[in-house]
Amino acid sequence: MQWQRRLMALLLMSGLFAEAEASPASATASWHLRVVTEQGDTLVDAAAPEGSRWCIQWQHSVEHFTVLDCYRNLDGTMQLERSHQPDFAAGLGHIYGRGEQVSDGEGGYWINAINEPVANNRYVLRVGSTAVNHRVVWPSNEHTTVSLSERAAGQRVTIELSAS
Template identity: 50%
Template sequence: MTRGTRGGLLALLLSAPAVALAAELVATRETGEVIARFDVAPGAGWCVLWHHSVKGFEVSDCYENRGGRMVLVWSHLPDFAAGLDHIPGRGRQVTDGQGGYFILDIDEPVPGDAYVLRPGSGPVDHRIRMGDRVVSLSAVAPRERVRIALVGTDDE
């Protein structure tokens, strides 16, 4: 390979778009039973929603598929109620104009692209929302250990 050819090949590789990684968001019981599955295109996002157990308002933690990785992007907390707070240095807190706040620019990869949640029962109603589709984890697995994972479509 000549020096000019190598330079042209390098320029082609550097200008090529990054490989997009298709993935699925999968929620499973400890038994491995799938209770929710969503196709997640590169750059697409979803939120885990629930109602605060004391105040009853809805809290949101929102994620994105970034290069096949689960990344926590932002949260919405409608009040400074028990257990809810902004950790300085972890995103930036801005008002929602209604007494609550958003934590934006969290941009925190989730270790192992998965975590375990124990959905609350009744009015807590832990849910996953992607676009117009909402699945209530609390309705199908209240108080159970549920693993929420972003997996590559080749990983299963």
């Protein structure tokens, strides 16, 4: 658990959770991060103004450590910005030419500057069990976290950035 506190401290120090200033373009569109089940139930509907950042966080199903995929709203496009992995476990690792791998100083690594747009501003995720605990984390006064696994374990959900 101590490494998780260190990870959150690293995130805070890195500026990943810095609130974004609203730009003139964002004044014309009200962007939202939404997570919706196949049945149409909304699990998350949160303001995501231009420049905002959020992560999908989960426990690796084999190695049981925390993994983060971090996104941002860049000019109305959901973009995979960076990823954190504490190990080169099954299914994880850096792909040459896709971002820059750097040490996190704790034995794991960040893949920074991935900066890949997510096709159509949405993707589908099969939510893991509560042991995997897929969750959305983003900045607020309390660094709010919403567990998708508590509400939709085993279900397909769509994670999307959309204008209202």
